[in-house]
Amino acid sequence: MDIAASLLVSAFISLVCSQGYALSWNYYAKTCPGVETAIRKVVQDAATRDKTIPAALLRMHFHDCLIRGCDASVLLNSQGKNTAEKDGAPNQSLHAFFVIDDAKEAVEALCPGIVSCADILAIAARDAVVLSGGPYWTVPHGRKDGRISKASETSQMPSPTFNISQLQQSFSPMGLSMEDVAALLGAHTIGFSHCSSFENRIYNFNTTNDVDPTLHPSFAESLKNICPKDNKAKNAGTSMDPSPTTFDNTYYKLILQKRSLFSSDQALLASPNTKSLVYKFASSKHSFYKAFSSSMTKLSSLTGGQEVRKDCRVVN
Numbered sequence: 001m002d003i004a005a006s007l008l009v010s011a012f013i014s015l016v017c018s019q020g021y022a023l024s025w026n027y028y029a030k031t032c033p034g035v036e037t038a039i040r041k042v043v044q045d046a047a048t049r050d051k052t053i054p055a056a057l058l059r060m061h062f063h064d065c066l067i068r069g070c071d072a073s074v075l076l077n078s079q080g081k082n083t084a085e086k087d088g089a090p091n092q093s094l095h096a097f098f099v100i101d102d103a104k105e106a107v108e109a110l111c112p113g114i115v116s117c118a119d120i121l122a123i124a125a126r127d128a129v130v131l132s133g134g135p136y137w138t139v140p141h142g143r144k145d146g147r148i149s150k151a152s153e154t155s156q157m158p159s160p161t162f163n164i165s166q167l168q169q170s171f172s173p174m175g176l177s178m179e180d181v182a183a184l185l186g187a188h189t190i191g192f193s194h195c196s197s198f199e200n201r202i203y204n205f206n207t208t209n210d211v212d213p214t215l216h217p218s219f220a221e222s223l224k225n226i227c228p229k230d231n232k233a234k235n236a237g238t239s240m241d242p243s244p245t246t247f248d249n250t251y252y253k254l255i256l257q258k259r260s261l262f263s264s265d266q267a268l269l270a271s272p273n274t275k276s277l278v279y280k281f282a283s284s285k286h287s288f289y290k291a292f293s294s295s296m297t298k299l300s301s302l303t304g305g306q307e308v309r310k311d312c313r314v315v316n
């Protein structure tokens with residue numbers, strides 16, 4: 001086979017493997033009917049012990065889906081010369097991997113070799129939202145686990161300094177609209193952020209303003225107190241909103257009060273379309289929940305991978 005032909009073949013194979021299968025609602029109906037119950041129990045137990053776990057699981061799933069589709073590439077450990085996604089930047093908030101290990105163990109005991117790590121993570125992320133008081137949605141099943149995880153690919157992750165056009169550029173290739181982005185960012189109603197993720201807004205913002213003028217002055221002051229200029233405390237930071245374990249629509253209310261953490265959150269006010277959604281979601285938790293559930297289903301249906309991993313941290 002000549003080079004051109006073999007390139008074509010491998011392009012075709014990678015297309016089929018990365019996007020060529022559909023998810024379904026009854027994928028495990030015969031092979032592992034107890035899968036959802038088993039995962040829920042593990043997530044619930046872990047969240048009872050540590051309130052930071054639901055946010056970590058939700059972000060982990062998002063991170064997974066953005067790189068190579070939802071293929072559990074985020075769960076793989078670095079091995080040999082390969083540095084995996086979880087050890088690349090921006091990895092600061094990635095933790096709670098043990099919860100997925102525990103869930104995998106529970107599921108393997110029930111139906112060995114059947115359920116992918118990518119499905120487990122997608123289900124755990126939904127459970128994390130429900131446990132935080134947020135909406136329930138049905139997670140379609142049948143994702144496959146990938147064999148590749150590269151720290152270098154985390155540069156595809158959107159940055160918290162992104163403006164509205166950069167947000168669009170990073171989500172549209174995946175078929176996610178700005179309406180999806182406006183809804184998905186409501187996930188920032190739970191969890192924690194390190195200083196490094198929002199420091200751009202409080203020091204040396206641009207040549208005319210040291211502090212981002214779109215930040216409420218007293219909020220900017222409080223962020224400066226939490227994150228002093230030459231702060232060496234690597235773990236310093238603040239919760240995403242005043243109720244960081246409750247999945248509600250406070251995130252949108254805070255944007256309107258100029259109290260959102262990231263430039264990328266504030267950016268939702270920069271286009272008429274997303275701005276009107278911020279107003280809508282701030283005034284109606286119900287419409288936020290509806291939009292979030294539907295956009296999460298879209299995000300978590302970006303598939304990839306080709307196997308069902310035995311151990312979520314290593315390829316078969």
Ligand code: HEM
Binds near residue numbers: 054093
């Ligand atoms: C433009 C897109 C996004 C950007 C730039 C972004 C950025 C960030 C940053 C910088 C943090 C804090 C990391 C740290 O300092 O520890 C964070 C946390 C978080 N993000 Fe996002 N994010 C985005 C979209 C999403 C989406 C779509 C979801 C889920 C659907 C999500 C869920 C979370 C959660 C739950 C946390 C808290 C994590 C924890 O407490 O462990 N984010 N995000």
Ligand SMILES: *[C@@H]1O[C@H](CO)[C@@H](O)[C@H](O)[C@H]1NC(C)=O
Binds near residue numbers: 086088089091092
């Ligand atoms: C994050 O990645 C850096 C390398 O970019 C690594 O040195 C660090 O240990 C990682 N941090 C965590 C919490 O995994």
Ligand SMILES: *[C@@H]1O[C@H](CO)[C@@H](O)[C@H](O)[C@H]1NC(C)=O
Binds near residue numbers: 166
């Ligand atoms: C967004 O940022 C990029 C890169 O810094 C810049 O080229 C672009 O003009 C900005 N767009 C808007 C709408 O501010």
Ligand SMILES: *[C@@H]1O[C@H](CO)[C@@H](O)[C@H](O)[C@H]1NC(C)=O
Binds near residue numbers: 206207208209213
């Ligand atoms: C600095 O940021 C403010 C607010 O976004 C903007 O109005 C101003 O034009 C910026 N200045 C420069 C030099 O980019």
